[in-house]
Amino acid sequence: MTGLPIAVVGASAAGLAAAEALRRFGWRGPLTLIGDEPHLPYDRPPLSKQLLHGAWTPEKLLLRTAEQLARLDLDLRLGTRATGLDVAGRALTLDGGVGVSPLAQGRERRRPLRRRDHCDRCRGPYPARRRPHRRSAHPAHPRRRAGPARPAGQGGTPGSEGVAAGGGGRRLVIVGNGVLGCEAAAVARELGHEVTLVGIEATPMAAAVGTEVGELLAEEHRARGVRLLTGAVDGFETAPADPAGGGDMAAADDLPGAAPQVTAVRLADGCRLPADLVLLAIGSRPAVDWLDDPALDTSDGLRCDAYCAAAPGVYAAGDVARWDHPVHGRPLRFEHRMNATEQGMAAARNLLAELAAEASGPARAEDAAAAGAEDAGPAPERRPFAPVPYFWSDQYAVKIQAYGLTAGADRVETTVLDRAARRALALYGRDGSAVGVLAAGLPPRQVRALRAVIAAPLPWEEARERIAAATAAG
Amino acid sequence: MKITLDADKCCAAGQCVLIAPEVFDQRDEDGVVVLLDAEPPAGAHDAVREAAAICPAAVIEVDV
Numbered sequence: 001m002t003g004l005p006i007a008v009v010g011a012s013a014a015g016l017a018a019a020e021a022l023r024r025f026g027w028r029g030p031l032t033l034i035g036d037e038p039h040l041p042y043d044r045p046p047l048s049k050q051l052l053h054g055a056w057t058p059e060k061l062l063l064r065t066a067e068q069l070a071r072l073d074l075d076l077r078l079g080t081r082a083t084g085l086d087v088a089g090r091a092l093t094l095d096g097g098v099g100v101s102p103l104a105q106g107r108e109r110r111r112p113l114r115r116r117d118h119c120d121r122c123r124g125p126y127p128a129r130r131r132p133h134r135r136s137a138h139p140a141h142p143r144r145r146a147g148p149a150r151p152a153g154q155g156g157t158p159g160s161e162g163v164a165a166g167g168g169g170r171r172l173v174i175v176g177n178g179v180l181g182c183e184a185a186a187v188a189r190e191l192g193h194e195v196t197l198v199g200i201e202a203t204p205m206a207a208a209v210g211t212e213v214g215e216l217l218a219e220e221h222r223a224r225g226v227r228l229l230t231g232a233v234d235g236f237e238t239a240p241a242d243p244a245g246g247g248d249m250a251a252a253d254d255l256p257g258a259a260p261q262v263t264a265v266r267l268a269d270g271c272r273l274p275a276d277l278v279l280l281a282i283g284s285r286p287a288v289d290w291l292d293d294p295a296l297d298t299s300d301g302l303r304c305d306a307y308c309a310a311a312p313g314v315y316a317a318g319d320v321a322r323w324d325h326p327v328h329g330r331p332l333r334f335e336h337r338m339n340a341t342e343q344g345m346a347a348a349r350n351l352l353a354e355l356a357a358e359a360s361g362p363a364r365a366e367d368a369a370a371a372g373a374e375d376a377g378p379a380p381e382r383r384p385f386a387p388v389p390y391f392w393s394d395q396y397a398v399k400i401q402a403y404g405l406t407a408g409a410d411r412v413e414t415t416v417l418d419r420a421a422r423r424a425l426a427l428y429g430r431d432g433s434a435v436g437v438l439a440a441g442l443p444p445r446q447v448r449a450l451r452a453v454i455a456a457p458l459p460w461e462e463a464r465e466r467i468a469a470a471t472a473a474g
Numbered sequence: 475m476k477i478t479l480d481a482d483k484c485c486a487a488g489q490c491v492l493i494a495p496e497v498f499d500q501r502d503e504d505g506v507v508v509l510l511d512a513e514p515p516a517g518a519h520d521a522v523r524e525a526a527a528i529c530p531a532a533v534i535e536v537d538v
Contacts, residue, residue: 024527043532064532341527341530444500445500
């Protein structure tokens, strides 16, 4: 062995997929998985759906059992934050947390030594998830980050707290009218809460799906009793915590016990929205502040090439990665669940290919026998990562599924198939080509067929015809 | 190989059907996964492992 582990920073969907893929593709060397949260890898999409609803307990979010993780033979470091990366030295710095050897703490940076007992030396890949950027402290709830894994009935998580509990009837203001805010609004209405959804988009979710699909969903939200507002939030009004009954807010993971209770949300236009609970769904920023090595471009996520490589030996996957999509011909970054898995796997494969190529070079012959992946068959070639992007959203009984690119379109053609049932089909174009398609309420066979149509950009008229054919057949 | 599903977690992405159509299908009404063959032949094993790895809801468990 070289003694150098592969370190994966980020223990969520992308990081886990990368770690599993590394093992599946033959990496037998040391493998470190680092996550800043204390929990075993868990899934995020259900946070705004089943968990918020109370239908699932937090345990059900776990992506793998402890037993399944054990089979990966990981050096699993939870509650541990990566604080620095020396790209040329391939040295990773960790801060605090469990199980970090003293040598790895603080800001030590040193050239990699060929020993395996210091975890601050690494080779990529570098899949990392975003950490939600907390622009606002109390009194609102940060989303997409589960709290302590307690059953909902015993205090729940920041996500479910106060929404699933209490039997409905509370005044909830959701700030942010993107996909996440809309999903949360749907759940909260189903639980009987009084819901106001306020955001800066004139039509909910318009940035993600266009105005016509957004309006169709807005109709469903209004029909279900959600109050939809457009506006910017100016601030929050609070009252001192009720020491006897302030448990809801105080349970959020970063709030002190005496956190004040929110009473209202103030909008920039002077409007005041009384609230018992506030949920922030205002988006996130990739957690790249710690990647301050000038060799890395972190202007919007971590910039990667078509192979998901940010630098030699350093790869990225998931929400944080902005890479050159070879089919769409421009750098893209997705905060989609499917991309996290697919890109984690792709980054793992490409890293191993790079290590194999490195090891087979004459100067690195010494490493060849020790690369850890030498028994994985013929050295694989690195492959550009060219997925068909996919995302879904569940709101009430409406399921939305989209392939390709729907955001950033300069042309959208929406066909409403059944307004009352919220069934629709939309085609998204950019620069004269069709690049994305969305289906609401279509049967699964038709939805799958749409994927093949939009796998690569194609002429607009051809896309229209093929989509009509795909959705006409059974 | 033995496959088990936690279909309750299925989000109906349909990736498993795209990858291993002889092993997985989706219910017409809601797209939830249907297992066609719980013990598929060796020729399908790679595809099943791929489907299990890629499933965005961690629904598919493969017991080798």
